[in-house]
Amino acid sequence: MRGALAGAGGTQSAIDEVVLLDQTAAPATGDPRVRVVAADLTADGVLESAIDADTRAIFHLAAVVSGGAEADFDLGMRVNLDATRRLLEICRARGHQPRVVFASSVAVFGGALPDVVPAAQALNPQSSYGTQKAIGELLVDDYSRRGFVDGRSVRLPTIVVRPGRPNAAMSSFASGIIREPLNGEPSVCPVSRGTRLWLLSPAKAIECFVAVHDAPASAFGTTRVVNLPGISISVDEMVAALVRVGGQEAADRIRWDLDPRIEQVAGGWPAALETSKARTLGLPGNENFDEIIREYLATR
């Protein structure tokens, strides 16, 4: 993301500084405009010192992910709800209405869902993570309506193939069953082959974040929420693509060991979402899953 941002021209005037705030220090970039901060965003003063009256854009992705927020309710509330609210309050206090792009999730949906979830589908999270993200969307909308920030909430599909290692997200397997086999390592799939997922690649997600940031507030209508475009695909179809791009020997490194808890949660996520607003905003999506695998191979 930092590359895309530091390099972004478009509607933006020049970027003097990009602050990368995370619990662990992001890798150095060599770009003198990039300031890396390693800090806990729930700690006193951290957000206050990261956001000043010159801050024009905030991309708020920090979160305790789904499995983590389910395992530790209070931590999830503190990070996903309280810190998001404090971020918005600090922006409000600065008084200059910065753009805030908030990473939300398809986990805001649950219960009985149509095959393609319409734009006006009710929020019905079935996890604490989804609840906290849904509340974040509502706060971003109200803070924007009142002119405290110029906010946008993007509902991320499951991002695949994530670089790095497995994490505590319930969706961690979706990257794992592609990434580990391509790197010669075994991987366990905790859900059945028919499970349908809604996926977007990291590179397209970054392009979407920048495009959502650049879009005028007037393009959003009565809510600042937008579903990012995804592709709807079953685990079986993902594996078939892995065979095509990485060979049968890669696919053979996947072992199935169903985890009822993950199967239940993942099975409740929407398999596809209406993306007419994303199209109106000109957000880019992936062509197919083979392209997503090749993108990973080209960037690892």
Place this chain on the structure above:
Amino acid sequence: MRGALAGAGGTQSAIDEVVLLDQTAAPATGDPRVRVVAADLTADGVLESAIDADTRAIFHLAAVVSGGAEADFDLGMRVNLDATRRLLEICRARGHQPRVVFASSVAVFGGALPDVVPAAQALNPQSSYGTQKAIGELLVDDYSRRGFVDGRSVRLPTIVVRPGRPNAAMSSFASGIIREPLNGEPSVCPVSRGTRLWLLSPAKAIECFVAVHDAPASAFGTTRVVNLPGISISVDEMVAALVRVGGQEAADRIRWDLDPRIEQVAGGWPAALETSKARTLGLPGNENFDEIIREYLATR
């Protein structure tokens, strides 16, 4: 409400005590089981001392209403969001999973709405009050899913005819144009005659609260939210009913003085909601608006 509760038999075992907590003391009832507490529920220790491990049922209606939460954002957040969350946290700490019936509102909806808002309609509040109520619904759902409370959220129609005096609610006029004329006083209607409202009488609302409380958790499905039944009626039709029940001289006490701010907000509220869940739960509604006016006349 206190009468209905203290008198409620049904599935409940005997009620030893009813605590009425409000900013201003509720009128004395003469019933020794009723304890009246006048306190600010945002003040330290107030909720803590009102809720103990013997508290089996909590009806949480306290709120900064729509106009008030729009005029004072911080007050609305403190009362409607923070105090609701603290109430849920105290219940969680007590550890006995009390029933909590949370009063929500049709103000959680907004934007372009179909004539009859379906059960799965997206939350899209266009006011800070609606935002805070929507967040309350999400919290009640998640605290219930996790077993911290046995919660229920009822989306109240506009309650008409409210006894007493006008208040800071955007919907205050809906009672005012009936109540004041019936009491020989003038009343100003700030919205046009074609404005459609979704109404429920105070007596039916209380019956619904008790029925929602008594319903088993299993009756609610994947969300504890239920739209109370209402009648969908235009201001013009309300006035026609006032003529029928209270005479033309009552209706002549209404003066129209449009307030664009109220007209815009009230025009964004749903005119009718799908109530199949309310029917499943056996919640009672009104027959027609004449009945609602007569109910007021009988109880004032």
